[in-house]
Amino acid sequence: MSKRTALLIGAGGFGRVHLNELVRLSDEGLLELAAVSDVRLPDNAAAVMAERGIRHYADYREMLAGESGADFVIVSTPIPLHVPMSVDAMEAGYHVLLEKPPAAVIQDVDRIAAAAGRTGRLCAVNFMAPSPKALALVERTVASGELGRIRCIKAIALLRRTAAYYGRTPWAGKLSANGALVLDGAFHNPAAHLLYSMLKLAETAAGALDRQTEPLRVTAEMYHANQIESDDTSAMRIEMSDGTPLCYYVTLCARETETQRIRIEGTEGALEWDYGDQVRVWRYGLGKAHDCAEGGMLERRYRNLIRAIDGEDDRLDVSLASTRRFALAANGAFESSGTVRTIPDAFVTRSAAEDMPGAYIHGIEADIKAAYAAGKLFSELGVPWAVPSEPFELEAYRHFPQRFNAAGI
Numbered sequence: 001m002s003k004r005t006a007l008l009i010g011a012g013g014f015g016r017v018h019l020n021e022l023v024r025l026s027d028e029g030l031l032e033l034a035a036v037s038d039v040r041l042p043d044n045a046a047a048v049m050a051e052r053g054i055r056h057y058a059d060y061r062e063m064l065a066g067e068s069g070a071d072f073v074i075v076s077t078p079i080p081l082h083v084p085m086s087v088d089a090m091e092a093g094y095h096v097l098l099e100k101p102p103a104a105v106i107q108d109v110d111r112i113a114a115a116a117g118r119t120g121r122l123c124a125v126n127f128m129a130p131s132p133k134a135l136a137l138v139e140r141t142v143a144s145g146e147l148g149r150i151r152c153i154k155a156i157a158l159l160r161r162t163a164a165y166y167g168r169t170p171w172a173g174k175l176s177a178n179g180a181l182v183l184d185g186a187f188h189n190p191a192a193h194l195l196y197s198m199l200k201l202a203e204t205a206a207g208a209l210d211r212q213t214e215p216l217r218v219t220a221e222m223y224h225a226n227q228i229e230s231d232d233t234s235a236m237r238i239e240m241s242d243g244t245p246l247c248y249y250v251t252l253c254a255r256e257t258e259t260q261r262i263r264i265e266g267t268e269g270a271l272e273w274d275y276g277d278q279v280r281v282w283r284y285g286l287g288k289a290h291d292c293a294e295g296g297m298l299e300r301r302y303r304n305l306i307r308a309i310d311g312e313d314d315r316l317d318v319s320l321a322s323t324r325r326f327a328l329a330a331n332g333a334f335e336s337s338g339t340v341r342t343i344p345d346a347f348v349t350r351s352a353a354e355d356m357p358g359a360y361i362h363g364i365e366a367d368i369k370a371a372y373a374a375g376k377l378f379s380e381l382g383v384p385w386a387v388p389s390e391p392f393e394l395e396a397y398r399h400f401p402q403r404f405n406a407a408g409i
Contacts, residue, residue, distance in 0.1 A: 004031050004306045005070040007094070009060045009085055011038040011045040013169065014099060015076035019045055021298045022074075023052060031302065034070050037063040060085060064092040072122075072305060075099060078171060080180035083108045090121040097305055100127045101192050102320060104181045105400035106327040113320055123320040124305050128193035131277045131300070132317065134292035135204050138264070138271060141281055142208035147266030150205055154247045155198040155262045156372045157191040158254040158365060163351065163358035165252075166228055173228030175340075181400070185222070185230030185340070188330055191250040193275075194260045196318075196326045198246055199238075201262055201273065203325075206242050213242040215325055219391045220333035221377050222340045225253050225348045225359035231340050233361060235368075235377045236333050239391075247375045249368050253348075253361045331400040336392035343385045361385075 011019050015038070022033040036049060037060035049056060057063035064073070072095040075085045082103050086096045096116075102125050103109045116123045130138070141147060171177035174184055187195050199215070206213035220236035232253055238246040261274040269283035277293040294300060300317065307313035349360045361367075367383050378386035 007070045007073045008036045010076040035067050079182045087115040090115045090119045095122040097124045104183045107399050109327045124316045125318045125323050127196040127318045129197045131294040139208040142205045148268030151265050152245045155194050157250040157260040158258040159252050160257045160357045161252040175229045186250045199325045211242050213240045215394050217391045217393050218332040220336040222337040225343045225361050332392045332394045337389050
């Protein structure tokens with residue numbers, strides 16, 4: 001694998017995580033970080049860059065024009081900036097590693113994909129997903145028939161976000177900001193990795209049986225207990241073309257954060273993957289654990305992109321094309337729900353304390369685990385604040401409406 005040169009757009013927020021990792025990998029000789037672009041460079045980032053001789057540009061376009069010897073660009077900026085920045089980078093001749101989600105709406109994912117096709121550049125996306133080792137284990141297990149017929153795939157995320165979480169950026173919890181859609185909700189940001197990974201595992205399981213699968217329709221219920229525009233608690237059912245239902249549950253209003261996980265349930269057994277890349281397989285009531293961790297997520301993304309540029313990997317671990325299913329399901333969830341419903345105050349306790357959720361939904365842990373176990377939406381379980389919604393067809397869906405607010409589309 002050759003040593004490649006990287007550029008970074010965005011050094012604040014998660015961009016600082018990228019900066020730290022890029023510096024570490026530069027020290028190890030994997031790559032070189034030549035320059036960073038940020039309108040307001042954080043002081044701590046500026047100090048690191050000055051020490052390392054990493055160049056700074058206030059305008060990313062100037063960086064793209066001035067650093068033509070570099071190979072790829074990392075885009076770690078607010079969601080509305082992903083399209084212009086990634087398209088500009090590819091049209092300037094660079095490959096791209098784009099932060100998740102690639103865009104807020106499906107038509108913008110398609111715009112980025114069109115630029116990649118037009119320029120011949122690679123575009124990877126930094127979704128956390130099962131490692132190649134974990135995917136290979138899932139594929140072998142399903143193909144062997146050990147789980148029997150796959151009945152459903154489920155994902156659950158119980159997360160705690162404090163009130164301060166929604167003050168971290170002007171677009172936090174918003175449906176739109178400065179006239180651009182961001183859809184910054186639970187399944188579109190903090191638990192976006194889980195939704196992407198569930199769809200990836202569904203694809204892997206179908207592929208193990210020599211089938212293809214795509215999302216056909218989605219039924220979603222979206223709620224907020226925090227005083228925000230978007231959702232902090234949601235449930236959705238995605239019907240796939242191979243007949244496998246996918247059931248997804250998330251809340252940011254739990255008392256404590258638990259490890260996010262995905263479960264593949266069959267007629268003879270079950271398999272569970274979690275965020276630590278641990279896989280557990282059950283059959284006849286007996287479970288066997290497998291450690292499938294393969295190093296840090298960011299390092300894996302950089303290494304995979306570099307190998308793909310060199311022609312050593314024939315595909316990206318998380319390609320832009322693979323994220324279209326995520327955008328399709330996420331946008332369809334908004335369409336199905338029609339609105340983000342407010343959970344009545346009688347069921348919510350709010351707090352500004354750093355060790356408490358900004359809004360705690362009474363009994364949410366029991367409710368979400370019961371829904372997960374049954375594969376049902378909240379309204380189907382009779383949760384008192386839940387309201388049923390209608391399925392939304394995805395087969396020919398190409399465009400999310402430009403206006404969506406808490407009152408509906």
